[in-house]
Amino acid sequence: MSDKQNNPLPKILGERFKDAREKMGLSIEELANKAILSNSQIRQIEGKEQGAFYSAAIKYSSAQKVAKILELPEDQAFDISQTDLDHDSQELKEQKELKEIEAMLAQKMINELQYERPSLIQKIIGKQTSAQLPLQGIEVPQANRPKSILKRSVFLLILIVGIGLCYWLLNPYFNVS
Incomplete structure (x- = not known):
């Protein structure tokens, strides 16, 4: 060429x-x-x-x-x-080589994170369910979230029942005629 x-x-x-x-x-x-x-x-x-x-x-x-x-x-x-050609051709060649090196390093990092440090990927993504990385379509398994919604619902139900029970027990004392 x-x-x-x-x-x-x-x-x-x-x-x-x-x-x-x-x-x-x-x-x-x-x-x-x-x-x-x-x-x-x-x-x-x-x-x-x-x-x-x-x-x-x-x-x-x-x-x-x-x-x-x-x-x-x-x-x-x-x-x-x-x-x-002199300066620009060399510059374009260097840019192409740099992009190839960056791509290899990115792939190496993705492989390392995927197989050796899935918890780090969880921190990067910031989600607790499985998520797909934008590069290479890698599916990252992540730990399940604690069932905090169920815990909150039970707590609220107990709180409402407790308030209702207190009202029922203390109601005769407040209805003084």
Whole structure:
């Protein structure tokens, strides 16, 4: 696979963006406001700064938006024959590797929790009945809740009977004529 297939984004011709902006009489701040971007992102599109975008794809789509505002045709704003590979290609590769590592670690943690520490899963989920984890559809057995509703009902019934009995026994003393 060639480098062009790894990162098909064309190179942004920053000087042309700057020339078009100056020709329209716009400052970096004015263009940033029109494009709803930061000043440093405009500077990066013009080639003066680095690191204002999360990825090459976001930088490219932002540059397309700025090119439309500046009425700069795509063939003048971007060099389709060249791609900006050096930094961005390595960054994309590292991001992919990082996601694979995160997925493996998450799976390992889920397996450990499922088989070795189900009580910890109960704490995380915060429920006392069986619950399904969103990842991998793992069913987690959990301890049954104590039958607190039955206990409360019996307590209330005894309390009502006790109050009724007290009223019945003490009623003759309160009905003094």
